[in-house]
Amino acid sequence: MSYYNKRNQEPLPKEDVSTWECTKEDCIGWSRKNFAGSDTPTCPLCGSKMIDGVRSLVNLQNNSQTASS
Known part of the structure:
Protein backbone atom coordinates (compact mmCIF):
# COMPACT_ATOMS: atom_id res chain seq x y z
CA MET A 1 0.00 0.00 0.00
CA SER A 2 1.37 3.46 -0.86
CA TYR A 3 0.62 6.67 0.94
CA TYR A 4 0.30 10.13 -0.56
CA ASN A 5 2.84 12.60 0.75
CA LYS A 6 2.51 16.30 -0.11
CA ARG A 7 6.17 16.95 0.65
CA ASN A 8 7.25 14.92 -2.38
CA GLN A 9 5.51 17.31 -4.78
CA GLU A 10 7.54 19.87 -6.68
CA PRO A 11 6.66 23.50 -5.88
CA LEU A 12 4.49 25.19 -8.50
CA PRO A 13 6.33 27.78 -10.61
CA LYS A 14 5.64 31.43 -9.86
CA GLU A 15 5.29 34.20 -12.40
CA ASP A 16 4.39 37.88 -12.43
CA VAL A 17 0.60 38.21 -12.32
CA SER A 18 -1.41 41.43 -12.86
CA THR A 19 -3.31 42.45 -9.74
CA TRP A 20 -5.49 45.17 -8.27
CA GLU A 21 -3.93 46.63 -5.09
CA CYS A 22 -5.79 48.66 -2.44
CA THR A 23 -4.68 52.30 -2.19
CA LYS A 24 -5.42 52.63 1.53
CA GLU A 25 -2.09 52.54 3.37
CA ASP A 26 -3.10 50.27 6.25
CA CYS A 27 -5.21 47.84 4.15
CA ILE A 28 -3.78 44.60 2.76
CA GLY A 29 -6.52 44.07 0.15
CA TRP A 30 -5.60 42.88 -3.34
CA SER A 31 -7.09 40.74 -6.11
CA GLN A 65 -14.93 33.90 -17.43
CA THR A 66 -16.26 33.49 -20.92
CA ALA A 67 -13.66 33.73 -23.65
CA SER A 68 -14.40 36.49 -26.12
CA SER A 69 -13.11 35.99 -29.64
Whole structure:
Protein backbone atom coordinates (compact mmCIF):
# COMPACT_ATOMS: atom_id res chain seq x y z
CA MET A 1 0.00 0.00 0.00
CA SER A 2 1.37 3.46 -0.86
CA TYR A 3 0.62 6.67 0.94
CA TYR A 4 0.30 10.13 -0.56
CA ASN A 5 2.84 12.60 0.75
CA LYS A 6 2.51 16.30 -0.11
CA ARG A 7 6.17 16.95 0.65
CA ASN A 8 7.25 14.92 -2.38
CA GLN A 9 5.51 17.31 -4.78
CA GLU A 10 7.54 19.87 -6.68
CA PRO A 11 6.66 23.50 -5.88
CA LEU A 12 4.49 25.19 -8.50
CA PRO A 13 6.33 27.78 -10.61
CA LYS A 14 5.64 31.43 -9.86
CA GLU A 15 5.29 34.20 -12.40
CA ASP A 16 4.39 37.88 -12.43
CA VAL A 17 0.60 38.21 -12.32
CA SER A 18 -1.41 41.43 -12.86
CA THR A 19 -3.31 42.45 -9.74
CA TRP A 20 -5.49 45.17 -8.27
CA GLU A 21 -3.93 46.63 -5.09
CA CYS A 22 -5.79 48.66 -2.44
CA THR A 23 -4.68 52.30 -2.19
CA LYS A 24 -5.42 52.63 1.53
CA GLU A 25 -2.09 52.54 3.37
CA ASP A 26 -3.10 50.27 6.25
CA CYS A 27 -5.21 47.84 4.15
CA ILE A 28 -3.78 44.60 2.76
CA GLY A 29 -6.52 44.07 0.15
CA TRP A 30 -5.60 42.88 -3.34
CA SER A 31 -7.09 40.74 -6.11
CA ARG A 32 -5.90 39.00 -9.27
CA LYS A 33 -7.08 40.97 -12.31
CA ASN A 34 -8.41 37.85 -14.03
CA PHE A 35 -10.65 37.19 -10.98
CA ALA A 36 -11.90 40.78 -10.51
CA GLY A 37 -15.41 41.44 -11.73
CA SER A 38 -15.14 45.02 -12.95
CA ASP A 39 -12.68 47.27 -14.79
CA THR A 40 -11.83 49.35 -11.71
CA PRO A 41 -12.98 47.49 -8.59
CA THR A 42 -13.16 48.76 -5.05
CA CYS A 43 -11.34 46.96 -2.26
CA PRO A 44 -13.46 44.11 -0.87
CA LEU A 45 -12.02 44.73 2.62
CA CYS A 46 -12.31 48.51 3.07
CA GLY A 47 -14.09 49.85 -0.04
CA SER A 48 -11.19 52.09 -1.15
CA LYS A 49 -10.04 52.61 -4.74
CA MET A 50 -7.72 49.96 -6.20
CA ILE A 51 -4.80 50.49 -8.61
CA ASP A 52 -2.75 48.30 -10.96
CA GLY A 53 -0.10 46.10 -9.41
CA VAL A 54 2.03 43.01 -10.03
CA ARG A 55 2.78 40.10 -7.69
CA SER A 56 4.90 36.99 -8.08
CA LEU A 57 2.29 34.22 -7.71
CA VAL A 58 1.38 30.76 -8.92
CA ASN A 59 -0.67 31.34 -12.07
CA LEU A 60 -4.32 30.24 -11.75
CA GLN A 61 -6.82 30.05 -14.57
CA ASN A 62 -10.28 31.60 -14.07
CA ASN A 63 -12.61 29.18 -15.84
CA SER A 64 -15.73 31.16 -14.92
CA GLN A 65 -14.93 33.90 -17.43
CA THR A 66 -16.26 33.49 -20.92
CA ALA A 67 -13.66 33.73 -23.65
CA SER A 68 -14.40 36.49 -26.12
CA SER A 69 -13.11 35.99 -29.64
